[in-house]
Amino acid sequence: MKTHSISPALIDFETIKRLIYSDAKLSLSKDAITRIKKCRSYLDKKLKENKEPIYGINTGFGAMQNISIPAQDMEKLQRNMVLSHACGTGEEVPLEIVKLMLLLKVQGLSYGNSGVQLQTVERLIDFYNHDVLPVIYQQGSLGASGDLAPLAHLSLPLIGEGEVYYGGQKQLAKNVLKKLGWKPLHLQAKEGLALLNGTQFMSAYGVHILMQAMHLASMADFISAVSLDAFDCRIEPFDELIHKVRAHEGQKDVAENIRSILKGSGLIKRKKEYVQDPYSFRCIPQVHGTSRDAISYAVNVFLTEINSVTDNPTIFPDEDKIISAGNFHGQPLALALDFLAIALAELGSISERRTFQLISGQRGLPSFLVANPGLNSGFMIPQYTAASVVSQNKQLCAPASVDSIVSSNGQEDHVSMGANAATKAYNVAENLQTILAIELMTAAQALEFRHPEKSSPLIEQFIKSYREKVSFVKNDRILYTDIAAAREFINK
Numbered sequence: 471m472k473t474h475s476i477s478p479a480l481i482d483f484e485t486i487k488r489l490i491y492s493d494a495k496l497s498l499s500k501d502a503i504t505r506i507k508k509c510r511s512y513l514d515k516k517l518k519e520n521k522e523p524i525y526g527i528n529t530g531f532g533a534m535q536n537i538s539i540p541a542q543d544m545e546k547l548q549r550n551m552v553l554s555h556a557c558g559t560g561e562e563v564p565l566e567i568v569k570l571m572l573l574l575k576v577q578g579l580s581y582g583n584s585g586v587q588l589q590t591v592e593r594l595i596d597f598y599n600h601d602v603l604p605v606i607y608q609q610g611s612l613g614a615s616g617d618l619a620p621l622a623h624l625s626l627p628l629i630g631e632g633e634v635y636y637g638g639q640k641q642l643a644k645n646v647l648k649k650l651g652w653k654p655l656h657l658q659a660k661e662g663l664a665l666l667n668g669t670q671f672m673s674a675y676g677v678h679i680l681m682q683a684m685h686l687a688s689m690a691d692f693i694s695a696v697s698l699d700a701f702d703c704r705i706e707p708f709d710e711l712i713h714k715v716r717a718h719e720g721q722k723d724v725a726e727n728i729r730s731i732l733k734g735s736g737l738i739k740r741k742k743e744y745v746q747d748p749y750s751f752r753c754i755p756q757v758h759g760t761s762r763d764a765i766s767y768a769v770n771v772f773l774t775e776i777n778s779v780t781d782n783p784t785i786f787p788d789e790d791k792i793i794s795a796g797n798f799h800g801q802p803l804a805l806a807l808d809f810l811a812i813a814l815a816e817l818g819s820i821s822e823r824r825t826f827q828l829i830s831g832q833r834g835l836p837s838f839l840v841a842n843p844g845l846n847s848g849f850m851i852p853q854y855t856a857a858s859v860v861s862q863n864k865q866l867c868a869p870a871s872v873d874s875i876v877s878s879n880g881q882e883d884h885v886s887m888g889a890n891a892a893t894k895a896y897n898v899a900e901n902l903q904t905i906l907a908i909e910l911m912t913a914a915q916a917l918e919f920r921h922p923e924k925s926s927p928l929i930e931q932f933i934k935s936y937r938e939k940v941s942f943v944k945n946d947r948i949l950y951t952d953i954a955a956a957r958e959f960i961n962k
Contacts, residue, residue, distance in 0.1 A: 472492065472493075472494040472495070473494065473495045473496070473497050474489055474494050474495070474496055474497070475496075475497050475498070475499045476496055476497065476498050476499060476502055476576050476577055476580050476595070477498075477499035477501050477502050477580060478499075478501060478502060478505060478580055478581045478582070479499075480777050481577055481776060481777060482773065483677070483680065483681065483769065483773070486570070486573065486677060486681075486776075487681055489573065490566065490569065490570065490573075495598075495599045496573070496576060496595045496598050496599060497595065498576075498580065498591065498592070498595065499580075502580040502581075502582070503588060504582075505580070505581060505582025506579065506580070506582050506586065506587075506588050506591060507588055508582060508787055509582040509583060509584065509585050509586075509785050509787050510585055510586065510587055510588070510658075512585075512785065512787035513527075513585040513659065513660060513785060513792075514658075514659075516792065517541070517544075517659060527544070527585075527659045527660045527663075527783070527792075544658070544659040545656055545657060545658060545659075547659075547662070548657035548658065548659065548660070548661050548662030548663075549629060549656075549657055549662070550662075551622075551662035551663070551666060552622050552625050552626060552628075552629060552631075552657070552662050552665065552666065553622075553626075553631065555618050555619055555621075555622035555666055556619065556622040556623050556626055556631075556632065557610050557619045557622070558606060558607030558608070558609060558610040558619045558620055558622075558623050559607050559609045559610055560607050560608040560609035560610075561607070561608050562605060562606065562607060562608070563606040563607065563608055563620065563671075565603050565635060566678065567674045567675055567678050568603045568604060568606055568624070568635075568674075569598065569601075569603060570674035570677055570678060571606070571620075571621075571624055571670045571671060571673075571674040572594055572597055572598045572603075572624070573598060573674075574670045574673050574674055574677070574776055575594060575621070575624065575665070575668065575670045576591060576594050576595055576598065577776060577777070578668055578670065578776075578778070578779060578780060578781070579591050579594075579664065581779050582787075583779045583784050583785050583786065584660070584664040584779065584781050584784075584785065585659075585660040585661070585664060585785045586660070586661050586664045586665075587655075587658055587661065589655065590628065590655055590657070590661055590665070593628055593652070593655060594628070596650075596652065597627065597634075600636075600650065601635075601636065602627065602634050602635075602636050602646055602650070603634060603635045603636070604623055604624050604625075604626065604627050604632060604633070604634050604643070605623065605632065605633040605634060605635065605640060606620050606623040606624055606671075607619070607620070607623060608620075608893050609893075610889075611671055611672075611888075611889035612875070612877060612882070612885035612886070612887060612889065613669070613672055613799075613800035613803070613804055613885060613886040613887055613888030613889040613890070613891070613892075614798070614799055614800065614877070614882055614884070614885035614886055615667060615782075615798050615878075615882055616666060616667040616668040616669055616670075616780060616781065616782075616798035616800075617668065617669060617670060617671030617672060617800075617889055618666050618667070620671040620889070621665060621666045621667075621668060621670060621671060622665075622666050624665070624670075625662075625665040625666060626643060627643035627646070627647070628654070628655045628657070628665070629654050629655055629656075629657065630643060630644040630647055630654030631643060631644070631654075634646050636649075660783075660785075663781060663782065663783070664781045665781075666781075667780070667781035667782045667798045668780045668781045668798060669775060669780045669798060669800050669803060669888070670780075671889055671892070672800050672803045672804075672807070672888045672889055672891075672892045673772060673775050673776050673803065675807075675892035675893065675895070675896055676768070676771075676772045676775075676803060676806070676807055676810075676892060676895075677772055677776065678896070679807075679810060679814075679892075679895050679896055679899045680765065680768055680769055680772060680810070682899045682903075683765045683768075683810065683813075683814055683899060684765060684769075685961075686814070686817065686899070686902055686903065686906065686960075687758065687761060687762050687765060687817065688727075689906055689960045690758055690761075690817045690821065690906060691724055691727045691728060691731065691754075691758060692727075692731055692932065693821070693906055693909050693910045693913060693960070694728070694751075694754050694758070694821070694824065694909075695727075695728050695731040695732055695926075695929060696910065696913040696914065696917060696925070696929055696932070696933065697751065697824045697825075697828060697909060697912075697913040697916075698728070698732065698738070698751055698754075699732065699735055699737040699738055699917060699920070699925040699926075699929060700828060700835075700913045700914075700916035700917040700919075700920065701747070701751060701824070701827060701828055701832075701833055701835075701916065702737065702740075702742065702743075702744075702833045702834070702920075703738075703742075703747045703751045703752075704742050704744070704746075704747055704752075705729070705732065705738050705739075707747070707751075707752045707753070707754075707755070708725045708728045708729050708732075708754075708755060709725075710725065710726070710729075712725070712755075713725045713755060718759055718760070718763060719759075719762075719763060719766075720758070720759030720760055720761070720762030720763040720766070721755045721756055721759030721760070722755075722759070723759065723762060724754060724755040724758040724759040724762065725755040725759075728754060728755070730928075731926060731928050731929065732925075732926050732929070733926055733928070734926045734927050734928075735924070735925045735926035735929065736923050736924045736925070737920055737923050737924065737925050738925075738926075740923070743833075744833070748823070748827055749823075750820050750823035750824045750827060751824065751827070753820075754820070757816060757817075757820045758817065758820070760813070760816070761813040761814065761816050761817050764809050764810060764812070764813035765810065765813060767806065767809065768806040768807070768809060768810040768813075771802050771803065771806040772803070772806065774802075775802065775803060778797065779797060780797045780798050781797070781798060782794060782795060782796065782797060782798050783795070784797065799885075799886055800886035800887075800888030800889070801871070801886045801888070803886070803888045803891070803892070804870060804871035804886040804887055804888030804891045805871050807870075807871075807888060807891035807892050807894075807895045808867075808869040808870060808871045808891050808895075810895050811863075811866060811867050811891070811894055811895040811898045812867050814863075814895070814898045814899055814902050815860075815863040815864065815866070815867050815898050815902070817902055817905075817906075818856075818859070818860050818863055818898075818901060818902045818905040818906070819860050819863070819864075821856070821905050821906055821908075821909045822853070822856040822857055822859075822860045822905055822908075822909070824909055824912075824913070825849075825852070825853050825856050825908055825909045825912045825913075826853055826857075828849075828912045828913060828916045829848070829849045829850065829853055829912060831843075834919070835916055835919055836848075836919065838850045839912065839915045839916055839919070839943075840943065840944075840945070840946075841944070842945075846945055846946045847946055848943065848946070849911070849912050849915060849943070851949070852908045852911060852912065852949055852953065853908070853912070855904075855908060855953070856904070856905050856908040856909070859901045859904050859905055860901075860905060862901060863898050863901050863902070866894045866895075866897055866898050866901075867894075867898065869891070870887040870888070870890040870891035870894060871886060871887060871888070871891055873887045873890075874886075874887065903957050903960065903961065904953065904957060906960055907953055907956035907957040907959075907960055908953060908956070910936065910956050910959070910960060911940065911949075911952055911953065911956050914933050914936055914937070914940070914942075915942065915943055917929075917933060918942055935959075936956075936959055939955045939956070939958070939959050940952045940955050940956055940959070
């Protein structure tokens with residue numbers, strides 16, 4: 471079985487994808503073990519020698535920062551923090567994102583600036599390797615002092631509290647620990663803060679969405695190319711010369727993608743009756759390309775974030791410094807997530823317009839793409855569904871990052887709302903899959919009415935594979951199952 475060694479070196483999206491979609495196990499590199507031990511030893515020595523207040527280590531938290539905590543109560547302070555901060559509510563976080571949270575929390579602690587015990591990091595790795603996945607809730611984080619409530623739920627099982635999913639069942643964490651022969655941990659000074667401060671809830675959502683987004687952007691190009699041929703569109707708007715004189719990277723890439731996908735198409739080469747196509751076809755490079763550029767921006771933000779130390783205070787053993795600052799603030803992620811949600815919503819918005827054009831009875835296609843409209847409603851209502859989902863995405867794209875609310879008795883007086891931005895962006899990405907699935911259903915149906923003329927070899931093979939999942943609609947039938955099958959097809 472493959473093992474991935476967590477180290478202070480760069481972790482990238484390809485590595486994460488490989489880990490999440492395989493049965494690879496985690497371990498700590500020798501460098502990470504050395505750093506973690508060194509930082510913990512430094513902190514223990516500092517606490518013995520220094521009686522000055524160090525935030526969250528020998529003081530209370532937030533607005534109670536000036537309350538000193540006796541040495542004999544430091545362990546209880548950290549335990550109390552985990553217990554009291556586990557105030558999540560709402561729907562449960564999807565388990566694939568919980569697993570990502572574990573991975574990213576281990577990565578963040580591996581740099582040796584957090585002061586945790588080695589056994590605490592190793593237990594998080596045990597959870598990951600054995601698929602012991604804490605029950606976490608979507609609501610409760612302000613995205614400012616890190617993701618306090620969600621990370622408290624992630625940490626509860628370390629001390630034998632809370633619930634986990636194990637073996638496909640939700641169970642009490644203490645019972646699962648007993649089954650596996652693991653004793654609950656006794657958190658030492660600073661460990662509660664190290665576990666609860668941090669941006670791993672926002673980061674895990676962002677990484678998950680971005681892995682989806684990169685795939686969906688490619689699928690949007692491919693599906694739109696099917697629509698182009700089905701609607702008997704022109705190839706000139708995708709000419710390389712057009713995109714050289716407005717050289718946005720995403721725009722150039724999309725135009726090249728479309729040209730490549732349509733290469734060899736008989737339909738695209740035939741004489742056209744129409745001088746111009748609607749914007750939803752003609753401006754695919756400009757719209758899809760801009761969304762691609764936004765995705766690239768978000769990738770860079772999250773790549774920096776998942777290779778960062780985001781708990782507080784931050785410990786620098788070599789410099790003999792313990793600094794209380796604000797690396798847990800989610801502002802970079804909140805802005806990127808809002809931008810990402812808008813970019814994905816726009817891919818859906820233009821997709822739905824192509825669906826609308828295809829069913830509208832233009833360019834030699836039958837109304838609603840059935841041979842006997844009137845008796846059959848055909849693809850009338852899938853477009854309704856797409857329109858409904860597009861409108862929901864518009865509502866979800868109201869930015870969370872412009873909001874703030876005072877908390878902790880005024881100590882935390884500006885927050886990012888990045889966690890809300892994350893869950894909204896997740897819903898937008900899920901909705902985009904449905905919108906693209908409906909466009910694919912519609913475009914594939916329309917393409918059938920162009921026979922015996924053929925599209926490109928790539929598109930013909932793509933549609934052949936699709937037809938193994940969803941057949942041509944001759945007469946009205948239940949279509950929600952077709953939408954679900956199309957969603958599954960584009961996600962493979």
